[in-house]
Amino acid sequence: MKPFVVAVVAAVAIALGASVLLGAVQELAYQKFQTSAVRLSSPGTNLVGLKWNGDPTPADITEMTRDKAEEERLDAKGS
Amino acid sequence: MRSGLKLLSTLLVAVTLVAGPVAVGVALAQEPMQAGQNPTGQDPTADAVNEELLFKHESTIRGVVSIPDKRAGNLIQPQGREYRAFHERWLPWIAAVVILGMIVVLAAFLLIKGRMKSPRSAEKIKRYNVLERFTHWMTAACFIVLALSGLNYIFGKRLLMPLIGPDAFGTASQLAKYSHVYLAWPFMLGILLMLALWVKDNIPNRVDWAWLKAGGGVLGGHAHAGRFNAGQKVIFWMVIGFGLAMGFTGIALLFPFTLAGIHGMQLMQVVHASIGALFIAGIILHIYTGTVGIEGSFAAMGKGEVDLAWARAHHDLWVEEQQAKAAGGAHLGHPQPAE
Numbered sequence: 378m379k380p381f382v383v384a385v386v387a388a389v390a391i392a393l394g395a396s397v398l399l400g401a402v403q404e405l406a407y408q409k410f411q412t413s414a415v416r417l418s419s420p421g422t423n424l425v426g427l428k429w430n431g432d433p434t435p436a437d438i439t440e441m442t443r444d445k446a447e448e449e450r451l452d453a454k455g456s
Numbered sequence: 457m458r459s460g461l462k463l464l465s466t467l468l469v470a471v472t473l474v475a476g477p478v479a480v481g482v483a484l485a486q487e488p489m490q491a492g493q494n495p496t497g498q499d500p501t502a503d504a505v506n507e508e509l510l511f512k513h514e515s516t517i518r519g520v521v522s523i524p525d526k527r528a529g530n531l532i533q534p535q536g537r538e539y540r541a542f543h544e545r546w547l548p549w550i551a552a553v554v555i556l557g558m559i560v561v562l563a564a565f566l567l568i569k570g571r572m573k574s575p576r577s578a579e580k581i582k583r584y585n586v587l588e589r590f591t592h593w594m595t596a597a598c599f600i601v602l603a604l605s606g607l608n609y610i611f612g613k614r615l616l617m618p619l620i621g622p623d624a625f626g627t628a629s630q631l632a633k634y635s636h637v638y639l640a641w642p643f644m645l646g647i648l649l650m651l652a653l654w655v656k657d658n659i660p661n662r663v664d665w666a667w668l669k670a671g672g673g674v675l676g677g678h679a680h681a682g683r684f685n686a687g688q689k690v691i692f693w694m695v696i697g698f699g700l701a702m703g704f705t706g707i708a709l710l711f712p713f714t715l716a717g718i719h720g721m722q723l724m725q726v727v728h729a730s731i732g733a734l735f736i737a738g739i740i741l742h743i744y745t746g747t748v749g750i751e752g753s754f755a756a757m758g759k760g761e762v763d764l765a766w767a768r769a770h771h772d773l774w775v776e777e778q779q780a781k782a783a784g785g786a787h788l789g790h791p792q793p794a795e
Contacts, residue, residue, distance in 0.1 A: 380586055380760075384593035391645065392638035399637065399710070409712050 530718075539722040543729075551610050551733040558737040562744045569674070572750045577765035581778065583756040588653055592757055595646030595695075598639045603736050605632035610729065640706055647699035650692075657683040658692045663773065673770075683774040691742050698735045702728060 403409075521529040584592070608616065608629060617625040664686035670679040672687050679685065684692065705728040708715040716724060747754050752766040767775045 380589035381593040381597075384590045385597050387590070388594045388598050388639060388642040391642035392635075395641035396634070396638045403710070 533718060535719055536722065539726065542726055547729055547733075548610055548614065550730065551607070551736075554733045554737045555740070558740050562741065562749075566744075566748065571748065572674070574750065574752045574763070574769050575765040576752070576763050579764040580761040581764045581767050581775065582760060583762045583767070584760050586760070589757055589760055591646055591649040591653060594642055595650060595699075598643035598646065599739060601635050601639050602643060603732070603739070605636040606729075606732050607736070608632045609636075610733075637710065640703070644699070644703040647696060647703065650699075651696050654684070654692060658689045660686070660689060664689060678769075678772075680773055681771050682777070683771060685771065687745070691738065694735075694738050698731050698738070701731050702735065705731075 517530075517532040517534070519529045519531050609632075612625065612629055612632075616628070620628070661682075663680055663682060667679045667681055667686040670677050672685060673679040705724040708724045709721060709728065712721060745753065746757065750770070752763055753770075755766075756762045764775070
């Protein structure tokens with residue numbers, strides 16, 4: 378009985394270790410299967426931001442970009 | 457005269473131009489049309505036929521892209537249809553026949569032949585040490601979870617989802633997927649430990665051939681065996697071979713596009729699932745012989761020691777070897793009250 382209990386505990390411990398390692402190494406499915414052919418519209422009107430760093434700040438939002446975003450939203454709604 | 461000839465030749469040309477096409481048209485209309493031929497001379501299904509032919513001859517239909525990720529150029533992958541057909545149509549049947557077939561055969565065998573009886577004595581002999589039992593149970597415990605979560609992959613949406621509903625099935629499947637991916641690692645470690653621990657006792661020899669010819673004693677007569685008989689050796693090499701194959705294909709699927717492309721991964725999944733079904737059937741046989749099938753055999757892995765008379769009946773050559781090592785059979789076991 379004792380080897381069985383120790384074996385189950387060891388299996389769970391190794392599995393937890395594997396989950397931590399895999400979490401660090403593996404990419405999520407949406408990352409691994411993505412392609413670089415995604416159209417992101419113009420910088421400033423999407424989540425990329427003017428600096429293309431994925432971190433748009435409120436300062437990035439100008440009247441021009443706001444108008445362009447609104448225009449694209451209406452176009453998408455119309456189509 | 458000249459003007460008359462000119463008028464005549466003009467009329468002749470005009471008649472030829474007008475009547476020629478009409479005459480050809482009438483002639484063509486009077487010819488019997490061949491079956492399936494379009495009157496316009498075009499084959500309206502030609503494009504579709506070509507497309508089907510293309511699907512049959514090309515595993516991937518690709519375009520040309522200038523972006524770094526060339527996978528984006530993959531337009532259609534007709535080979536995926538074969539994979540889908542296997543996954544959705546053939547695999548459930550193969551798995552059901554193999555696994556249920558094994559259960560039916562064993563149940564029939566048990567009903568007809570009954571449990572294999574073994575003699576008993578008051579002495580015990582150590583069969584497996586702590587490390588061996590730890591390795592066996594770690595691998596076995598992982599296998600049970602891997603098998604159930606793998607079967608959920610094949611049969612879950614067909615059998616379990618109608619019973620518990622889509623929400624509960626979704627949660628259960630996600631947990632099963634996590635346990636499958638994470639418990640695969642201690643399972644693979646167990647396979648490697650088993651190989652290291654037991655490979656020397658599982659090399660096939662002449663005794664195994666005699667054991668097989670005697671049907672392991674089932675067909676009558678005593679079948680000699682060393683530490684592991686031929687049947688156990690078959691199970692051992694099945695576990696090692698299938699375990700390594702499952703590990704390799706599983707790792708390839710855990711890291712997409714690392715060891716194989718989309719075709720390779722589909723092939724890996726076919727191999728993984730097919731071997732998985734055979735593996736489960738083989739382990740059901742192993743569980744049967746280790747518990748219900750042969751009286752007294754569970755104690756080997758359960759307690760680490762077996763009845764000496766049981767050992768002499770099933771592994772006589774191994775007992776002799778142990779007695780020779782211990783320089784006297786009296787030191788091998790310790791008297792125990794008969795159960």
